[in-house]
Amino acid sequence: MSLPSSTTRAAMAVSLLACAQAWAQSSDDTLPGFELERLETNMGRGSVLMGNGELMVPGGLSVNLLNHYQRLPLILNDGKRDLALVQNRVTTVLSASYGVLPWLELGAQVPIVLWQKGDDARLVGLAPLTAQGLSAPVIQARLGLLSRQQRKPVDLAADLSVGLPFGSQKALSGDAGTRFQARMTLGTTVGWIQPSLEAGVLFRPAIPLATPEGAADYGISAEAHLGATVSTLGKSQRGELTLRATLGSQVSVDLLGGVRFPLLAGFDAFVMGGPGIGGALGTPLFRVLAGVAFRSEPPPKISFINEKDDQEFQLSMAQPSAVFEEKPVQPTSTWQLNALARQENPEQAQQGPRPYQPGPYDKILFRGELRFAQGSASIPPVVPLLDKAAQQFFDKVKAGVIYVEAHSDSEASDWSDMTVSVQRAQAVRRYLIYQGVPPEQVKIRPFGTDWPVSPKPATEEEHQLNRRVDVIVVNTLTASTTPP
Template sequence: MAAALLVCSLAAAQSSDEQLPGFDLERLETNVGRGTTLVGNGELMVPGGLNVSLLGHYQRLPLVLNDGEGDLQVVRNRATALLSAGYGVLPWLEVSAQLPFVLWQQGDDPALVGLGQLAAQGLGTPVLQARLGLLSRRQRQPVDLSADLGVGLPFGNGSALAGDDGPRFHARMTVGTSLGWVAPSLEAGVLFRPSILLATSAGAAKQGANSEIRLGAALATTGKGLRGELGLRATLSPQVSMDLLGGVRFPLPAGLDAFLMGGPGLGGALGAPRFRMLAGVSFRSEPPPKLSFMDATADRELQLALATPTRQQEEERVRPVSTWELNSLSRGDPLENAEQQGKKEPLRPYQPTPQEKVVLRGVIAFSQGSAELPGVVPLLDQAVLQLSELHRGGTVIIEGHADTEGTDTSDMFMSLRRAQAVRRYLVNQGIPATQVRIRGFGAEWPLSARPATEEERQLNRRAEVIVLTDAAPTSTNAQSPAP
C-alpha cells in the first residue's frame, strides 16, 4: 500500500524539482551499552561507566517501488555510519545518545517518475535515551530487566530519507540472563513517529500508522575471547519487516571490541532491505564500585556470629585436612605434630587480630554443584584495586563454603574448588600468589542453617573474601594466627 500510494504521487508530479516526502527510511535500531549489537540484555553499566561505539552499515535495496509495470529501485545501495555513546549515571540510570549519518546512497534515476535527485549524503535522526534498571542479577535477582525511554529529534535530512518531519518517541522493555555459556535476551517496545504525508491527484493523504510495535531477541555466547551473536528484529506496522543477523565479536588491544554482523531482511515495508551488513568497534570503560570499609563494631559482631556454629557439630570421625595443615605435619616430629593437631579445635572462620585491619570484605555466591565464578564479579576487581594501593602489602584470605550438596568429603572438595577459583582469578590479575591464602570449610559453617528457598541455599554456596593490611610492627614477639 505504501509503495502504491507513493508511486501514484510520483506519477502525478509535474515538476522535476519535486522531492520525495521527507521521512526516516532506517528501521533497524542498534543497542547502546551492555548486551549484543542489536538487543540489550537488561543490564546497566556501573556508575561512571562509559561505552562509545562507531558502526558502519551497508544496505542492499532498502527502497524499491512497483507501479504495476516494473520495479523502480529508488535506493539500491546505501551506506551509513552511527556514532553512539552511553554513560552510567546511577546504579539504576544510564543515559545514551546516537548520531547517524548517510554517507552514500544511489539508485535508479528518480526523474523517470518526475522527481528531483535524491540527496546522496545527510544527517540522520539524533536519538537521546534513558535506560532505567528495574531488576539486576548483581542484587541476586533472577534476571536483568530495564526500561528504555527515548526521543528522536527532528534534525535529520529529509531529502536524504534520513529524518522525519517531527519528533518521534519510543519506549521498550528488555530482559536478559545468563545460562552457562550462553546469554539470551528479549525486547519489546513501541515507536511513535510522524505519519508520512503523500500528495496524490485527489489531494493530500496520509500514509501509514503513526505507531509501530518493535520486537527483538538475541542469543550470545559468553567469555572474554571470540564471541558469537545472533539477533532477530521485527517491526509490526501496516507491513511487517524482519531482520535476522548473525556475527562475531572479538577483543582488540586498549579495551576495544570489534564486531561484524550480516544477514537478510524480510518484508515489504519501506526501509526493509534485502541484505544488511554491520561492522564497527566499541570501547567500554567501567570503574570498579567504590570501596567500602567495614565498621569496627560491625566487624566484631560479625566475627562473634561466625565463631558460633549454626548447627550442632557431630562428633569428629575423620576431619578433612587443609593443604597447609598437611604441610605443617610434614615438618618436625610427625607423632608430636599429630598429637598437637588432635588437640586443636576444628577450623573456624578467620578472625583478624587487633593488629590487623579489614579493608574489604565480601561474599561471592556460586551455583549448585559449580565452582565457576558467576560472570562479572565487582568484588574481586575491588580487591585487586585495594591491594595495588596498599603501600606495605596486604593479604587476601579466601574461605570456601558449600551447601549440603553431597557427602562431607565432596562438600569439602567443592568448597576448596570455589576458593581456588577465586584465587586463580586474583593471581591472573597480577596479585602475587604469596598474598592469597585459601581455606575450605565444606558445609560446616552455613549462613542459613535450615534453608527453605533457593536464595537461602545460595547463601551457603559461597566464597568469602577478606582483604587485610599487613600486621603492624609491635615491640612484642606476639604473632597473629596464620590462616
C-alpha cells in the same frame, strides 16, 4: 528481503509516487522526506543490536562506532516498472552511553548517511536523492527495574528514547517530526548463553500519502517492535544471533548473526550480517554491519549482603571457634618467617585471624598478588590476574572457594589501615562477582597491617609489598570451606 511484487508494497509504492508527483506540482520534484532506516542499534550493555536488561554501572562509559551496508532498501513500483530508488546505502552510527545512577543510564546516537546510489529517479519525474545526509539524532534514558546483581531472577530495563527532527529528508534520513519510542528489555544467563527479549512501540510521523484531493499527512503512526537475541559469553570470541520484527501497516523481519572478539583492553570488534524479509519500505535484501566498541566501567558496587549465609565480611575479627590442628609439616610463607624474625610468641600468633594455609584436603589451583598505591583501593576496569583467577575457578573447581586476603601498609592510623584493607578486598570481590563467580564462594579477609611482607620497609618496593591483596583459588574436597 524486498518484495516489490507484493500487493501491499505495490499499493504503498504507487501511493508514495503519486504523493511525490502531487508535491512536485506545488514545490519541487522530489519524494516526501521520511526516515528510511528501520534497524536500531544498542547503545549500552548487551549485544550489538539489543540490550540485555543490564545497565552501565555509575561512572561506566560505552562508545560504539558502527558501519552499515544495505542492499536494495527501497524499491518502488508505479504499476509499469520497478524503480530501485536506493540500490546501495552505507551509513555510520556513533553512539555512547553513560551510567549516571544505579538505576539510570543515559545514551545518545548520531547516524549519518555516508553514501547511497540508485536508479535515475528522473525516469519517473523525480529529482535524484542526495548521496549524503545527517540522520535523526536519538537521545535515550534506560531505567533499571530488576537486576541479577540484586539477586533477582532476571535483568529488566525500560528504554525511553526521542528521535530529533534534524535529519536530511532529501537523503531519506529524517522524518518530518519528532519520533518517540518506549520498550522493555529482559535478559538472563543460562550457563555460557545469554538470551534476551525485547518488546516496544515506536511512534513516528506518518509518510504523507496521495488522496484524490492531493497529498495528505495522516499524523502520527505507531509500530510494534519485537526482538530476541542469543549471545555467548566469554573473554575470547563470542557469537550473536538476533531476530527483530516490525509490526505495523507493513511487516518486516531482520535476521542477523555474527561474531564479536576482543582487540585491546576495553575494545571489541564485531561483524554481523543477514537478510531482511517483508514489505515495509526500508527493508533491504540483506545487511552487513561492522564496527568497534569501547567499554570502561568500575567494578559494580555490592548491592546485597547476607552476613548469615555468606560470612565473608569478617569486620569484627572475632576469635575462631576452633583452633585448626596443623599437620606436622606445613609450607612456610613470608609472613611466618617475618613473625619469627620479630620473635613473636607463636601461641599469640595463632590467636587472631591469619593468612590462609592449605588444609589436608585443599588443593591450590591459583595464587596471585595485586599491589595498590598508598591509601588507594581502586583497581582498573580490566585486571588480567583476576580474569585468570576467575577462569581457573570456572575450569577446574568442583567444590571450591576464592580467598581474597587484603593487607595495608602503615598508611595512617590503625583504623584507616584496616579500613583501606577492607576496601581493597571488597573491590577485588566485586570484580570477581562481576566475572560470574558466585558471591558465596568469594571470601574476603582484611588484615590491615598485621601480616606485612616487609616488617620495616625502607624502599617504595617494600611498601608496595605490604599494600597487597592475595587471591587464592582453592579446590576444597571436604564439606567445610572455612580456612584455618
